[in-house]
Amino acid sequence: MDSAEFLDLLGNANRRRILRLLSQRPCYVTEISEYLGVSPKAVIDHLRKLEDAGLVESRTDDRRRKYFSISRHVRLEVTVSPYEFGTKSAYPASSGLDITSCRQVSIELDINEDLDAEPRDDRTGEDRTDGDGPDAGAENSEAVAALADRLNDFESLERELSLAQRWAQGRITALREALAERIDHGDPRLVSAVLVAVADGTSQVEAISRETEVPPRVVEDVLEDLAAAGIVEREGRDWSLVL
Structure with missing residues (x-):
């Protein structure tokens, strides 16, 4: 389900309250x-829509x-500004995602730690297992405390x-405003x-058109104006900034 459909689904106050309760x-x-103060029939209708969207699931007790x-976990983002309107839905990334590939982000946490691994014995370096020995309870308590500490780190x-x-x-808004002030031809946005x-x-007119959702002819006119001002230049079909 795309972000626009999520917005439509969550536009209903009772569905939001159901998710808050769940x-x-x-x-x-x-x-x-009882929590919503509406009929069970209405609740079932809301739950069906949430199930169809994959946000809610049902099970049967004994x-x-x-x-x-x-x-599942879903993150929905909405951006509204004088320069942009957009929605984006995202699901948790795989634990194997290489966060170090993000050039603008530096994270000091030990992101490579295996959260499913057994706690390790400080003396032997081997994985500990939860056995029935006298130290089993202490080892489990230590593992729980360590996981709670890691959870706190990541919530921070x-x-x-x-x-x-x-x-x-x-x-971004400040830079867009500064850029708009320096553009003396055409629509600054x-x-x-x-x-x-x-x-x-993005160097070619068709690709720029898709990215900006502006007709190719309009993109080409803008690029020609910018080229005349010495801001961009063209080589064949490719456009680039003059730096």
Whole structure:
């Protein structure tokens, strides 16, 4: 499901309240109905739509009663500014993702730690297992404490990344405004969008058109104006910034 469909789905206040409740614990239809103050039939309709979207799943208990829970983690982002409107949905990346490939991000945490690995014995360097020996309880407590500490580290990282994202968004807006002030021909928003696409390495008119969602003829006119001003240059079909 794309981000626009997620927005439509979550535009309903009762569906948002259902997800908020299910984020705390799995629930039966009757529990959700009492929480929302609406009929079970209405709850079932909301749950069906959430299930169809893959956000909620159902299971049956030993008394054959169906209960519901959130099925996966989804992050939905909406950007609204004088220069941009966009929505983006994202799912957790694989644990094998190489975060070091992100050129603008430096993270000091031990991101390569295997969270599923058994705690290691400090004396032998071998994996410990939860046996029945006298130290089993202490070892398990140590592992739980270590995992809780790591969880705290990554929750702190998430908060810091959110703050960094807000800071970056502010810088992007300021830079777009500064760029617009220096553009004395054409629509500053259109011209800056084309320039950013070229700066990112998108060099041909058709590709720039797709990226900016601007007709190719308009993109070509903008590039010709920028070339006349000495800001971009063309070699064959490829455009680049004059640096």
